Amino acid sequence: MHQQSEFLGRVNPSEMKSPMSDLKLVYMMQTFCLAHVFAILACVISGCASRPPAPEASSPIMSGNPVLSGWYADPEGAIFGTQYWIFPTWSARYEEQVFLDAFSSPDLVHWTKHSRILATNAVSWARRAMWAPAIAEKGGKYFLFFGANDIQNNQQRGGIGVAVADKPEGPYKDYLGKPLVDCFHNGAQPIDQAVFRDTDGQYYMIYGGWRHCNIARLKEDFRGFIPFADGTVFKEITPESYVEGPMMFARAGKYYFMWSEGAWTGPDYSVAYAMADSPLGPFKRIGKILQQDPNVATGAGHHSVIKLPGQDVYYIVYHRRPLGETNGNHRVVCIDRMEFDDQGRIKPVKITFEGVPQHVIHPNRSH
Numbered sequence: 001m002h003q004q005s006e007f008l009g010r011v012n013p014s015e016m017k018s019p020m021s022d023l024k025l026v027y028m029m030q031t032f033c034l035a036h037v038f039a040i041l042a043c044v045i046s047g048c049a050s051r052p053p054a055p056e057a058s059s060p061i062m063s064g065n066p067v068l069s070g071w072y073a074d075p076e077g078a079i080f081g082t083q084y085w086i087f088p089t090w091s092a093r094y095e096e097q098v099f100l101d102a103f104s105s106p107d108l109v110h111w112t113k114h115s116r117i118l119a120t121n122a123v124s125w126a127r128r129a130m131w132a133p134a135i136a137e138k139g140g141k142y143f144l145f146f147g148a149n150d151i152q153n154n155q156q157r158g159g160i161g162v163a164v165a166d167k168p169e170g171p172y173k174d175y176l177g178k179p180l181v182d183c184f185h186n187g188a189q190p191i192d193q194a195v196f197r198d199t200d201g202q203y204y205m206i207y208g209g210w211r212h213c214n215i216a217r218l219k220e221d222f223r224g225f226i227p228f229a230d231g232t233v234f235k236e237i238t239p240e241s242y243v244e245g246p247m248m249f250a251r252a253g254k255y256y257f258m259w260s261e262g263a264w265t266g267p268d269y270s271v272a273y274a275m276a277d278s279p280l281g282p283f284k285r286i287g288k289i290l291q292q293d294p295n296v297a298t299g300a301g302h303h304s305v306i307k308l309p310g311q312d313v314y315y316i317v318y319h320r321r322p323l324g325e326t327n328g329n330h331r332v333v334c335i336d337r338m339e340f341d342d343q344g345r346i347k348p349v350k351i352t353f354e355g356v357p358q359h360v361i362h363p364n365r366s367h
Helices: 002-009 019-046
Strands: 072-080 083-090 099-105 112-119 131-138 141-148 159-165 194-197 203-207 214-218 244-251 254-261 270-276 284-290 297-307 314-322 332-338
Touching: 072 131, 072 314, 072 332, 083 131, 112 141, 131 194, 194 244, 203 244, 244 297, 254 297, 284 297, 297 332
Parallel strands: 072 297, 270 297
Antiparallel strands: 072 083, 083 099, 099 112, 131 141, 141 159, 194 203, 203 214, 244 254, 254 270, 270 284, 297 314, 314 332
16 A cells, blocks of 8 residues: 555646546547548549649630731742742832742741742743742642733733742742733733632633733643633633732632732722632622721732631731831731631631631641
8 A cells, every 4th residue: 555655646636637538538539530531531522632723725826917027919828738838929119029939837837938939030031020929739840820021011021921840949940931921811911810720620820910800721731721612712700890919719619709909009909709600700799808907907908818728717818018108019928817607708807917826737638
């Protein structure tokens, strides 16, 4: 008893725990653990423990407008393989327009300049005003149609020529040694040619300035023309308000004929169009689809059209004049979306500074 009392005497009575105190401690620990378990389960169920916050959607990379550096106009847009191409007019005084440049891009955003793919020193009969190139690939060769000399009558030498190369970027050499079209037919000045391949493989050339437009069937070798059934070679298809800059494409069984209206040096230069069941028309003007925007640019016109391979997506490639520019030759090349309504009519194009989204062409994708 003495030893037991001595042992008990060394313990502070206030520190001695009763059985009830031990039960409280156990209960508190159990409650704390359960609270943490429920918190973790709730977090897992809500996804906060396993799923990070969703990132914000990034904006697409845009081409921006203008897409090319420098003063260029009358752009011919094309796709060869997985590359986009633009063949424009060098926008300068007629006497300085003695060459053509080209530009290529893998994605509509990054463009590479190919300088002087054709120049007057490679064309014996051309001396100035090399304008509005059109491109066609056939049989592994690239044929570049161009206007030269800005002839004013049939006594002057010049007109529409053809050059040929093994690659889109050239170098090109004169194909014929003379103009393909060297005089006026149906009042049409031989300039502003476009080449259109129909679904049956027949190539047509549509051209003309001075408010007249002709269409002609090209021979297989592009060295001349095939007369139509009535014996005519150059058939006039001039629509109302036509001035220059024609082009044609087909979509959903319809032929879209487009052209420029107004004076090329003025703010009202614009693009209108018509539709028909045949490349020969008749074409009745429907209305304008491209024109100036006082908040963006003036003089929007002389265009071409690009269709993304495998998609019903169309882009219009055109030139316009930046706001504040009064020099007629200060023109820049731009690209914007061109859309259609349910009846197949072209909607008015909104010209932008943003341009079109970056787009890479996948190999072997069908047009």
